Amino acid sequence: MPIEPWFPLAIYYADLENAAEQKDSLVSNVLKLEKESYKKRIDSDIAWTGDFHGAGHIHQDPNFAWIVKQLETHTLRFLEELGIDISKIDLYIQRAWPVVSRADQAIPPHSHHTAHVSAVYYISVPESGTLKSGAFTIYNDAGMNEIIAGLGDEHTNAINRKNPFNYEEGYYAPTEGRLLIFPSKQRHGVEANQTGETRISLSFDIVITSAENGDPGLYEFLSPPPSMWKKFEQN
DSSP: OOOOOOSOOOOEEEEOTTHHHHHHHHHHHHHHHHHHSOOOOSOTTBOEEGGGTTOOBGGGOGGGHHHHHHHHHHHHHHHHHTTOOGGGEEEEEEEEEEEEEOTTOBEEEEOOTTOSEEEEEEEEOTTTTSGGGTOEEEEOTTOTTOSSTTTTOTTTOOOOSOOTTTOSEEEEOOOTTEEEEEETTSOEEEOOOOSSSOEEEEEEEEEEEEOTTOOGGGGGTSOOOGGGOOOOOOO
């Protein structure tokens, strides 16, 4: 009897044209931002991330205009594939930052609770396409097929065959020139860079609101556009 995999998680990726031509410029600009950033605020075994060090708005920097345009194009394609009528929504890049991962550095599991769509673009990847260079990890927190809580724990050994119905995380090998787009709410992290060389990427958070002239009914589910907001006058 067949088993049907309902409710799959959608992860979009695209290998960008002209990525090789853009690489040197992007690397140079990222390393410049790292050099000029705030004093390192995180442990040495965690990758340097621009959002923690004063470099969290690269989407407003002309040096990153090429990748921002690519992000916009492919995010719209992703949403259209999900069946969303993009004429009824507006999208905003809320923040965007570089990530520099050196030997043995990782990024702990987390979610982006203030955004709707997130993305990562791999500028420079040693041993591109292998998990050794620091796997992007997606965690299966929903546990849709976890019949008994904790049954897959390492202390039980009660699951003896991993398959798409019971795995607890999925791994994406970072691939140079690839853009990866996913729901911000999905918990994710990055495994340690085991290559001994530097991996450089960019991260993006995108917020969706109702369109400027959209259906008022959407306001029940999506924030009205920022042009309709009023900031408090605080003394």
